[in-house]
Amino acid sequence: MSFLKHIKPSIVKLEAYTVKSIPLSSELIKLNQNENPFDLPEYLKREIAEEFLLQPWNRYPDVFPSRLIEALSEYTGMPAESIIAANGSNELMYTILMTIVSKGTKVLIPTPTFFLYEKIVNVLEGTLICVPANHDLLFDVESIIAVAKREQPSLIILNSPNSPTGQMISMNDVERIITETDAIVLVDEAYIEFADHPSVLPLLKQYDRLIILRTFSKAFSLAGLRIGYLLAQPAVCSELLKPKIPFTVNNFSSAAAVKLMHKKELILERILYIKTQKDYLYRELSGINDIKVFSSQTNFLIFQVKNNVKLLFEKLFAANVLIRDVSSYPMLENTLRVNAGTEAENKSFLTALKKYL
Numbered sequence: 001m002s003f004l005k006h007i008k009p010s011i012v013k014l015e016a017y018t019v020k021s022i023p024l025s026s027e028l029i030k031l032n033q034n035e036n037p038f039d040l041p042e043y044l045k046r047e048i049a050e051e052f053l054l055q056p057w058n059r060y061p062d063v064f065p066s067r068l069i070e071a072l073s074e075y076t077g078m079p080a081e082s083i084i085a086a087n088g089s090n091e092l093m094y095t096i097l098m099t100i101v102s103k104g105t106k107v108l109i110p111t112p113t114f115f116l117y118e119k120i121v122n123v124l125e126g127t128l129i130c131v132p133a134n135h136d137l138l139f140d141v142e143s144i145i146a147v148a149k150r151e152q153p154s155l156i157i158l159n160s161p162n163s164p165t166g167q168m169i170s171m172n173d174v175e176r177i178i179t180e181t182d183a184i185v186l187v188d189e190a191y192i193e194f195a196d197h198p199s200v201l202p203l204l205k206q207y208d209r210l211i212i213l214r215t216f217s218k219a220f221s222l223a224g225l226r227i228g229y230l231l232a233q234p235a236v237c238s239e240l241l242k243p244k245i246p247f248t249v250n251n252f253s254s255a256a257a258v259k260l261m262h263k264k265e266l267i268l269e270r271i272l273y274i275k276t277q278k279d280y281l282y283r284e285l286s287g288i289n290d291i292k293v294f295s296s297q298t299n300f301l302i303f304q305v306k307n308n309v310k311l312l313f314e315k316l317f318a319a320n321v322l323i324r325d326v327s328s329y330p331m332l333e334n335t336l337r338v339n340a341g342t343e344a345e346n347k348s349f350l351t352a353l354k355k356y357l
């Protein structure tokens with residue numbers, strides 16, 4: 001008898017995570033994971049490493065990292081009891097969904113969106129309710145509210161700005177969704193630092209059905225060290241902490257995140273650079289015949305091509321330009337995603353793209 005008979009059917013049905021591990025090299029132009037193109041400056045890395053050397057490695061870190069939470073409290077203006085930090089925001093996504101979703105629990109997501117929401121709902125055997133974006137890939141707020149009123153989901157997940165579409169939902173519309181439905185509303189703000197519009201943070205004071213998710217993987221250049229955090233009212237955090245895996249934030253990553261929150265100028269300078277480069281990519285892509293590019297409130301763009309998208313992706317990759325093929329997402333046929341890199345990387349991408357189109 002196969003071991004498979006003991007594996008939950010909801011897991012057997014899932015597909016494995018498929019981001020290819022591609023060895024980093026100086027020739028590779030890597031614009032596929034919406035990362036920050038800039039590593040930390042060498043002097044900062046050394047400062048963080050030296051601090052880490054002074055810590056005892058044989059001891060557990062804080063069960064919930066108090067220094068990091070303190071720094072996040074100062075950075076966000078929220079009380080410590082409203083903050084939970086973790087080993088990346090993906091971990092918190094699991095924590096939040098584990099807290100809310102059991103077999104048959106309805107979860108509403110606007111689509112297309114970040115793949116992980118659907119995957120966790122499936123792992124937990126929840127029921128997914130998808131509300132497609134409108135034709136310009138904007139959030140269809142009226143439909144989200146109408147469907148939520150009809151279906152009564154326990155959770156609505158809004159990724160704002162959204163991956164992979166780059167579109168944002170306004171604070172006003174998020175407030176409408178909270179007040180006109182009965183659901184907990186999770187707003188994943190992984191890309192908020194690149195947006196021209198504000199975070200929904202001010203709504204937290206008023207609403208206990210709002211949870212905000214943030215990450216250090218994008219604007220803060222820390223994807224490799226894995227730090228994410230959530231913001232919610234203290235009573236909500238108390239519930240979310242119950243199923244949370246303890247000790248997931250290690251001392252090293254925590255020290256790095258604390259250090260970075262004290263380097264606001266460096267972070268802001270990089271955000272500005274990345275936004276300028278994204279605007280440059282947008283203008284250049286708009287000027288190419290046969291490409292339809294979508295505006296974006298993030299550090300990446302999606303664009304639709306007339307060519308065979310898989311072949312184009314492979315040709316770019318063979319030329320050492322790695323972007324993301326998002327053509328299997330709903331509504332995104334023939335679509336590719338590219339994140340803003342350095343100016344030189346973006347120019348190389350555009351040159352290769354024009355050559356292979």
Ligand SMILES: Cc1ncc(COP(=O)(O)O)c(C=O)c1O
Pocket residue numbers: 033034087088089090091114159163188190214215216217223226227228
């Ligand atoms: C929408 C969204 N949320 C969360 C994450 C990942 O966050 P983390 O690296 O903190 O786990 C990503 C990364 O690509 C993302 O696109």
